Amino acid sequence: MNFQPLDPLLHAELRLAVMSLLIADEEAEFPYIKEQTGATAGNLSVQIDKLSSAGYIKVKKTFKGKRPCTLCRITAKGQKAFTAYVEALKSYLDVKV
Amino acid sequence: MEENMELTAERSLEIIAEQLEKSRRAVSKDTGQWLFVSGLTTMITAVVVACANYLTWTPLFHLLWFALPVVIWLVMKRINRNRVPVPESLVGTLVRKTWYTILAFSLVYVVIATVWNIVLQHYESPEVFLHAGMHITPTILTLLAVAVSMTGLILKKRSLVWFGLLSFVILRFGLFSVIISRVLPPTALTKLSLVRPCELIFLFALVGLMLPGLMLIRRK
Numbered sequence: 001m002n003f004q005p006l007d008p009l010l011h012a013e014l015r016l017a018v019m020s021l022l023i024a025d026e027e028a029e030f031p032y033i034k035e036q037t038g039a040t041a042g043n044l045s046v047q048i049d050k051l052s053s054a055g056y057i058k059v060k061k062t063f064k065g066k067r068p069c070t071l072c073r074i075t076a077k078g079q080k081a082f083t084a085y086v087e088a089l090k091s092y093l094d095v096k097v
Numbered sequence: 098m099e100e101n102m103e104l105t106a107e108r109s110l111e112i113i114a115e116q117l118e119k120s121r122r123a124v125s126k127d128t129g130q131w132l133f134v135s136g137l138t139t140m141i142t143a144v145v146v147a148c149a150n151y152l153t154w155t156p157l158f159h160l161l162w163f164a165l166p167v168v169i170w171l172v173m174k175r176i177n178r179n180r181v182p183v184p185e186s187l188v189g190t191l192v193r194k195t196w197y198t199i200l201a202f203s204l205v206y207v208v209i210a211t212v213w214n215i216v217l218q219h220y221e222s223p224e225v226f227l228h229a230g231m232h233i234t235p236t237i238l239t240l241l242a243v244a245v246s247m248t249g250l251i252l253k254k255r256s257l258v259w260f261g262l263l264s265f266v267i268l269r270f271g272l273f274s275v276i277i278s279r280v281l282p283p284t285a286l287t288k289l290s291l292v293r294p295c296e297l298i299f300l301f302a303l304v305g306l307m308l309p310g311l312m313l314i315r316r317k
Contacts, residue, residue, distance in 0.1 A: 024186050
């Protein structure tokens with residue numbers, strides 16, 4: 001059986017959850033991602049930084065009224081990496097599509 | 098959720114499926130709130146318009162319907178004031194575009210039908226008007242019932258599809274009109290023409306908007 005390598009950046013619970021969420025939603029605010037993943041703000045910030053450094057997501061810091069607002073959006077590179085990760089997963093599960 | 102490098106392939110797929118479902122659920126809840134608020138404000142407007150028209154013997158208060166979208170928008174803005182906004186997603190976009198299309202059709206139909214009916218009333222006999230006049234309320238409510246069912250299909254909520262269908266059946270059934278004609282004396286019935294579409298709109302808002310909205314909000 002030929003197992004494809006899994007992207008180590010995506011093969012972590014929280015980072016995978018963030019990427020899955022951003023695949024479904026075009027653009028999400030930091031509090032929304034925190035609410036949906038159930039992660040702590042600190043941990044989530046670290047993981048978002050890692051994904052952003054890899055170019056998988058784009059982080060935009062703006063203001064909503066007077067409050068700061070952090071927006072996350074998946075990039076084309078991130079979409080490609082996510083697709084490749086799911087394809088690689090199939091080889092482990094022996095899924096025939 | 099912690100960083101875990103010991104993920105199995107099954108767990109990875111579980112996480113992906115879980116997050117996609119959470120995203121769909123967030124859209125469902127948001128849609129539920131829109132339906133609930135729209136239903137409730139429509140029901141209140143129907144009662145206000147019916148009472149005002151009945152008491153003043155004039156159909157002028159039907160103009161209040163035009164204020165309805167603004168009221169719904171203001172109420173939703175107030176409700177969502179301190180909430181984390183639901184991001185744009187494919188499911189959310191599909192629901193939004195479905196409603197925009199239906200509302201655009203409804204608006205165009207209302208304008209064309211109103212102008213057509215006014216022209217017919219002025220230049221043609223009542224018999225011609227009876228046959229050629231455009232029925233506004235049942236047509237609009239049919240379109241809205243279709244939108245409710247389509248929303249159910251997009252959100253994969255089968256009960257919403259049935260609510261849409263049920264509201265369509267109810268609005269064609271005319272149950273309220275039958276009850277009212279039995280309960281009220283014949284003299285009062287002539288006045289009821291001023292109340293006419295309100296009972297239908299009230300019932301539709303209850304079955305087609307408010308109840309399914311409540312169901313989506315309460316669903317865990």
